[in-house]
Amino acid sequence: MNIDELKNTWNEDIADKTPEISIEQKNKINLPLEKVRKNMRAEFWWIIAIFVFVFLVCSVCQPFKLQLYITVLVASMLIVTIFFFSKFFKLYNDISNTELNTYESLKDLVNQLNLNKQYYLSYYISFAPFLVCEILIVLEFIPWPTPPGETKIALILISSVIGGLFLLFLVGRFWFHRYYGRYIKHIEGLLEELRV
Template sequence: MNIDELKSTWSEDTATETPEISTEQRNKIQLPLENMRKNMRREFWWILGIFVFAFLVCSICRPFKLQLYITVLIASMFIVTVFFFSKFFKLYNEISNPVFKTYDALKDLMIQFNLNKQYYLSYYISFAPFLVCEILIILEFIPWSKPLSELQIAIILISTVTGGLFVLFLAGKFWFHHYYGKHIKYIEGLLNELKA
């Protein structure tokens, strides 16, 4: 095969276009995307408010050792939150300026949604070590009427961490489905219509 035949074969292969998305279908996509953007903004402001409140509470904690531990713990949680919210912010920017003219562009968006779903669940699960630290701080600084035995401390710690992980996972799944999942399913339905 000579170069000219190879070029013509290459041109034929690249000439296949992906299906265009009609204006009506693009308009159908805009509403769930706008709802997702609104939910992302709302969630950002809620999380910011929670951290401001947490730092204010830290400022009145006494003794100093407790205040230091809680401040360091909340600052660490804030750093983890900033990391994950930077990932969510990239998606927010992408869906803020949607240019979905082809099936492939919409398919890429669905891949990003699925990736961000994993980020979202990871965000909630990443709070497990903080939960352990919180329980240790509580066990250390709360005055008990009689000292706890090592077995009691182990049972409290293990049961709280196990229950807390379960609650964090369920909360993450519920929150994601309630605020984002239904909109993603709607867009996925439109994607399936285009495929058919």
């Protein structure tokens, strides 16, 4: 057997093991992918609008020390957001330019979506320290009629942090499931259909 015959046999074996995705299946996959892309675009513009609004609010805060603390905190949040959105933008480009011709390419896409699910959850978790700092700043600058005791400040801080983290967790899970998770599950279901 010469090398050309061996190459042809190898290519036939690979072609037999990698099932092709039909046009009907591609259409089923493209609909949830388009929804994911649409939601990613919308979320990107909402985040920009939120940061513009927050920086405008920061510009009118008084006294200057409060304005400085909040501006630095929001700028730090913006840096974290830029980092994570660069990861999301990479996924956005990948799913926009994906050639879904084989089972393996669809499997790779599902792996990328699941990896970005972890990025998304990490994005929400990364806001925990910012939440703590915001609560500390607010507690420091609230004009109390009578200065509260240390125990009262500690109780307010601890309950606010626990409540805020729980709320952040719930909102993050709900948001991800509503705008991305159900479409990822749909694509994973199509992957399971192709496996059979």
